[in-house]
Amino acid sequence: MGVARASPEPPRSGTLVDVILAALHQVDKHYGEQTVLDGVHLELRPGERLALIGRNGAGKTTVLRLLAGREVPDGGEVHLRSDVTLGVLSQDPTFGEGGTVREIADAAFTELDAMERDLATLEAAGLDDPKVFARWEPLHEHFERRGGYARRARRDAVLHALGFAGREADRVDRLSGGERTRLGLARLLMAQPDLLLLDEPTNHLDLAMRSWLEGFVGRYPGAAVLVSHDRAFLDGACDRTAEVDRGELRVAPGNPSTYRTLRAEQARIEARTRANQAKEHTRLAVAAARMKQWAGQNEKLHRRAKAMERRVERYESDMLDEARPDAKTTRFTFPCPPSVDLVLHAERLSAAYAEPLFGGVEVVVRRGERVAITGPNGAGKTTFLRVLLGVRPSDDPGARIAWGTRVRVAYYDQDLAGVDPEATLFEELHKMVGDVRAHDLLGRFLFPFDAQFKRVADLSGGERARLALLKLTLSEANVLVLDEPTNHLDVEMIEALEAALEAYEGTVLFVSHDRRFLAGLATRVWEVADGRFVDYEGDWAFYTRKQAERRAAAAAAEAPAAVAAPTATPDGPSPWRLRRDLERHEAEVERLEAELVAAVAAIEAASAGVAVGEADAADLVDLGRRHDAVEVELLAAMATWEATIAALEHREAPDERAGPGVAAGSDG
Numbered sequence: 001m002g003v004a005r006a007s008p009e010p011p012r013s014g015t016l017v018d019v020i021l022a023a024l025h026q027v028d029k030h031y032g033e034q035t036v037l038d039g040v041h042l043e044l045r046p047g048e049r050l051a052l053i054g055r056n057g058a059g060k061t062t063v064l065r066l067l068a069g070r071e072v073p074d075g076g077e078v079h080l081r082s083d084v085t086l087g088v089l090s091q092d093p094t095f096g097e098g099g100t101v102r103e104i105a106d107a108a109f110t111e112l113d114a115m116e117r118d119l120a121t122l123e124a125a126g127l128d129d130p131k132v133f134a135r136w137e138p139l140h141e142h143f144e145r146r147g148g149y150a151r152r153a154r155r156d157a158v159l160h161a162l163g164f165a166g167r168e169a170d171r172v173d174r175l176s177g178g179e180r181t182r183l184g185l186a187r188l189l190m191a192q193p194d195l196l197l198l199d200e201p202t203n204h205l206d207l208a209m210r211s212w213l214e215g216f217v218g219r220y221p222g223a224a225v226l227v228s229h230d231r232a233f234l235d236g237a238c239d240r241t242a243e244v245d246r247g248e249l250r251v252a253p254g255n256p257s258t259y260r261t262l263r264a265e266q267a268r269i270e271a272r273t274r275a276n277q278a279k280e281h282t283r284l285a286v287a288a289a290r291m292k293q294w295a296g297q298n299e300k301l302h303r304r305a306k307a308m309e310r311r312v313e314r315y316e317s318d319m320l321d322e323a324r325p326d327a328k329t330t331r332f333t334f335p336c337p338p339s340v341d342l343v344l345h346a347e348r349l350s351a352a353y354a355e356p357l358f359g360g361v362e363v364v365v366r367r368g369e370r371v372a373i374t375g376p377n378g379a380g381k382t383t384f385l386r387v388l389l390g391v392r393p394s395d396d397p398g399a400r401i402a403w404g405t406r407v408r409v410a411y412y413d414q415d416l417a418g419v420d421p422e423a424t425l426f427e428e429l430h431k432m433v434g435d436v437r438a439h440d441l442l443g444r445f446l447f448p449f450d451a452q453f454k455r456v457a458d459l460s461g462g463e464r465a466r467l468a469l470l471k472l473t474l475s476e477a478n479v480l481v482l483d484e485p486t487n488h489l490d491v492e493m494i495e496a497l498e499a500a501l502e503a504y505e506g507t508v509l510f511v512s513h514d515r516r517f518l519a520g521l522a523t524r525v526w527e528v529a530d531g532r533f534v535d536y537e538g539d540w541a542f543y544t545r546k547q548a549e550r551r552a553a554a555a556a557a558e559a560p561a562a563v564a565a566p567t568a569t570p571d572g573p574s575p576w577r578l579r580r581d582l583e584r585h586e587a588e589v590e591r592l593e594a595e596l597v598a599a600v601a602a603i604e605a606a607s608a609g610v611a612v613g614e615a616d617a618a619d620l621v622d623l624g625r626r627h628d629a630v631e632v633e634l635l636a637a638m639a640t641w642e643a644t645i646a647a648l649e650h651r652e653a654p655d656e657r658a659g660p661g662v663a664a665g666s667d668g
Contacts, residue, residue: 020045021084021195021223022067024249028075029062036062039076040249042242044195049217050225051234051256054244056462056490060227063244064088064197067225083142085111087193089201093184095172102168104183105155108190112148115139145221147192149629155190161212162186162205163377178204178377189216196224202233206377207513213237215639229489231256232515246324256491270320277319284312330444330496332473336506339478340404341367343507344388350396351383358384358533360396363526367478370501370508372522372540375529381511382483384528388509389481403479410477412485414468421457425467428456432474445470446493461488469497482510486517515540552578552647555640578647585641592637596630 022044029037036059044050044067052060065071066078068088080086095104122136147154159165162182175183181204188196196217202210210233217224217237228234234256241259242251252259288308295301347362357380365371373381386392388401389411403409419428425447429438442452445466459467465488472480480501486494498520501508512518518540525536525543536543556577 019081020079021081022086023079024063024066024073024076025079026076027066027073027078029059029066029071030074035247037066037073037244037249038247040247042249042251044223044225046194046223047221048223048240049220049238050223050251051238051241051259052225052227052244053234053241053256053259053491055492056460056488058244058246060244061199063242063249064199064225064227067195068197084195085146085191085193087188087191087196089188089196089198090184091181091200091203092177093180093187095180095183097173099172100168101159101164101170101172101175101183104172104187105159105164105168105190108155108187109151111191112143112146112151115143115146116148119143145194147221151190151192154192158186158189158216161216162209182209185213192220192222194222196220196222196226198224199227200229201226202228202230202513204377205513207374207515208376210513210515229486229491229494230514230516231491231494267323270323274320274323277315281312281315281319284308284315288312328446329492330446332444332469332496332500334473334480334500334504334506335476336478336504337406337408337476339367339407339506342404343367343369343407343479344401344403346388346399346401348396348399349384349387349394349401350399351380351387351392352395356531358528358531361533363535365507365509367507368505370521370523371510371526372518372524372543373509373511373526373528374518374543375527379530380528384526384533385481385483385509385511407479408475408477409479409481410472410475412468412472412480412482414465414484414487416456416464416468416471419456419467421455423456424453425456425459426452428467429470432471441470441473462490462493465489466493469493473500478506480504480506480508480510482508482512484511484513486512486514548643548647551643555643556581578644582641582644585637585644588637589641592630592633599626599630 020043024040024042026039026041027037028035028039040063042063052063054060062071066073067080068086069078069080070088072078096107099107119136119140122132122139125132127133127136143149159168162185163179164170164183164186172180172183185198185201198217201213205213210230214233214236217226224237226234226238236255238255240251240253241256242249243259243263252262254262288305288311291301291308292305295305342364344363344365349361349363350359351357352359361384373384375381383392387394387399389409390401393399394401425442426438429441432438433441439449439452443449447463447466451463454463456464456467465485469485485497489497494514494517498517501521508521510521522540522543524538525540527534527536527543536546538546
């Protein structure tokens with residue numbers, strides 16, 4: 001991971017609004033006999049946020065590595081503008097020995113700090129000198145483009161959002177692997193390069209962090225290319241989509257969901273067009289053959305028959321090509337023997353490490369429920385599952401965990417415990433189901449025949465996840481316990497899993513940070529956070545509405561009341577209060593927008609004056625700093641305004657469900 005300049009050349013003058021930052025031109029890439037990219041084309045401009053999608057192994061990471069200069073094409077060209085800074089995310093970032101979180105954060109600004117010193121030197125030399133100003137202007141434009149004036153505020157915001165607030169003095173060498181990955185992402189975002197290349201940036205991020213990152217990328221002033229299996233994240237952050245599919249790279253406007261809808265509609269129209277063309281081609285060919293048969297010795301009819309044959313040939317040349325066969329998909333099920341209605345009754349569940357995670361919890365689970373366990377990273381979600389499964393004892397010696405009769409529990413195990421890492425996929429399955437069925441099952445889970453003889457130790461993350469799912473289908477369990485089941489799965493396999501769970505007649509307990517997976521599956525939500533356990537007896541939409549109401553209530557409690565207002569209800573501030581807050585926030589946004597417009601106009605006027613020697617360059621510097629400060633204030637005001645709108649919509653929506661049931665140990 002790091003931020004790199006394309007070359008040591010100085011930045012050019014002018015803005016980057018209409019320029020191409022990076023591009024692939026007719027690029028080919030092969031690995032042995034496999035063609036990954038075949039003459040692909042891609043252009044990236046400032047402000048674009050591109051979702052790079054495709055199946056595992058299709059070539060998404062190859063595209064990123066080509067853009068980053070870490071691989072060379074076998075044909076074609078990779079272009080990177082010389083004054084563009086490039087940021088690449090690594091899942092295993094490296095840091096200096098013995099550094100702290102704050103030192104790593106400040107090191108992200110090494111280049112910006114040097115640029116600021118150079119600007120100060122030029123300003124001290126006097127910008128009235130045309131030669132000095134000619135050097136200062138492009139450097140200043142580049143510094144502003146990279147958010148140089150707002151970098152300290154950006155540092156604090158990023159550290160807070162990614163879980164490092166109050167931990168600035170922590171030593172980096174004592175962070176966990178997931179924390180190091182998050183710190184690497186934070187360092188990259190703080191540096192604000194012109195082009196971000198993010199491969200699975202949501203790894204190790206909880207729901208709140210993913211939501212924040214989605215908003216950050218959505219407002220990013222440079223360009224960003226994102227690879228992620230989190231569909232909601234890509235839809236929210238991206239405005240353009242590129243799909244890598246069997247050597248092709250198809251690019252279209254819109255987020256991935258829009259792209260897939262348009263692709264499906266295009267495929268439907270093309271199929272209907274092919275059918276109509278085939279019918280018309282048959283009609284013309286039959287008519288031409290009949291005319292040729294009738295012609296006999298008649299020269300005139302022979303000429304007409306020849307003309308009709310040429311017409312058939314011309315028609316053939318204009319017909320759509322045959323559709324490419326769809327890539328292989330899969331469908332599977334989880335066989336489910338019946339269980340009793342009362343699946344689980346547990347009480348006095350408690351756990352703590354340095355701090356309490358949850359305490360005194362009592363839960364009852366009934367057949368058919370789909371319970372999502374959510375909360376921030378490190379809050380205790382996986383620990384709660386381990387306590388329920390008996391892998392870790394409850395800290396309360398009086399705890400009781402009773403599974404119902406005929407209940408058979410299966411755990412989704414990405415670590416593949418009990419699987420011989422030296423065995424091949426086929427050997428592992430052969431022990432369980434025999435020869436013929438082993439090949440059939442591996443093929444159904446998208447392992448080609450040759451891949452079935454790979455060692456388990458050599459499997460990629462996606463292959464290990466598919467093997468874990470395959471083994472789960474053989475468990476014949478009526479309770480499935482899933483810890484992050486969508487990790488490493490591509491979209492097609494996630495959708496196959498969703499379909500299988502939708503048809504499953506048993507009970508599901510699961511942890512996930514995939515919002516779309518949660519929204520489609522959960523019928524009940526358990527939240528583990530801040531040492532509390534809260535049972536929300538409703539689906540994911542119900543849970544998110546209650547969370548929005550809680551945040552709005554907290555915000556209203558912190559804000560001073562302008563006038564006397566009706567008392568807030570127990571569920572949060574009243575609609576009256578939220579409407580008054582909304583009016584106040586709208587006025588603040590309008591004021592800051594007007595101030596920002598005025599700041600831009602002042603900068604443009606000052607720039608023109610400095611260029612002809614009629615204005616003081618020092619004033620231009622001050623105006624630039626004021627512009628960035630107003631922009632930071634405006635973004636914060638807009639975020640508050642949007643949150644208030646969401647809270648008001650939730651508050652005024654009819655609530656047909658009962659309030660959340662709170663287990664012991666909750667705050668009500």
